[in-house]
Amino acid sequence: MAAMENPRILAYAVDAAEFPGLAGRHGVRSVPHTVIDGRRQVAFAGRYPEAQFLAELQRATSPPAR
Amino acid sequence: MAMLSAAQRRQAKELFAEHLPAPVQVLFFYADAYAPSTAAARALFDELVPLSDGKIRVKAMTGPEGRAEAARYRVEQAPALVLLDEGGRDARIRFYGAPLGYELMVLLEDLIDVSRGATRLSAPARALIRAIDADVVIRVFSSPT
Numbered sequence: 001m002a003a004m005e006n007p008r009i010l011a012y013a014v015d016a017a018e019f020p021g022l023a024g025r026h027g028v029r030s031v032p033h034t035v036i037d038g039r040r041q042v043a044f045a046g047r048y049p050e051a052q053f054l055a056e057l058q059r060a061t062s063p064p065a066r
Numbered sequence: 067m068a069m070l071s072a073a074q075r076r077q078a079k080e081l082f083a084e085h086l087p088a089p090v091q092v093l094f095f096y097a098d099a100y101a102p103s104t105a106a107a108r109a110l111f112d113e114l115v116p117l118s119d120g121k122i123r124v125k126a127m128t129g130p131e132g133r134a135e136a137a138r139y140r141v142e143q144a145p146a147l148v149l150l151d152e153g154g155r156d157a158r159i160r161f162y163g164a165p166l167g168y169e170l171m172v173l174l175e176d177l178i179d180v181s182r183g184a185t186r187l188s189a190p191a192r193a194l195i196r197a198i199d200a201d202v203v204i205r206v207f208s209s210p211t
Contacts, residue, residue: 015163
């Protein structure tokens with residue numbers, strides 16, 4: 001959903017069993033597993049509610065501390 | 067083999083009837099027509115399209131033309147689905163593999179969002195996401211079972 005709100009966001013829903021190489025490269029050991037690549041990479045296992053997901057999205061995209 | 071259970075078929079039909087105001091285009095990229103996941107994705111849309119009163123339109127792409135289009139949409143795996151709105155604008159949502167099981171509901175909700183041209187996110191969430199000024203790729207790995 002986030003991708004529809006901001007043209008700088010691209011979202012992929014990946015069948016981990018069908019693409020084990022891609023899953024392996026992203027450190028997926030269980031599903032669901034989310035990887036957000038922004039200014040930094042953030043990954044978490046399980047399905048997060050909206051507020052928690054947004055917190056992770058912010059963590060991945062916030063400018064680096066000076 | 068049917069991809070949708072009777073209950074899923076009923077649910078999809080009801081959701082589409084109530085919440086699919088405008089057509090949605092689905093670009094279906096595949097490399098191997100005989101791969102089980104290609105056949106599953108094709109069969110899934112063969113069942114979903116008639117339930118949408120023709121509002122879901124699937125364009126299958128393969129071969130050199132498909133590869134060129136896939137690169138344009140940053141699709142690096144197949145089979146893959148890319149959702150576009152009625153005007154052909156990219157909703158920036160891709161599925162790798164056939165979205166079955168839990169992912170079926172994600173697909174249905176995304177089709178509805180693209181058709182409506184709006185997400186179901188809260189206003190504060192939308193504001194926060196729109197303020198992001200970095201390029202972001204979100205990958206959600208799941209399993210159809």
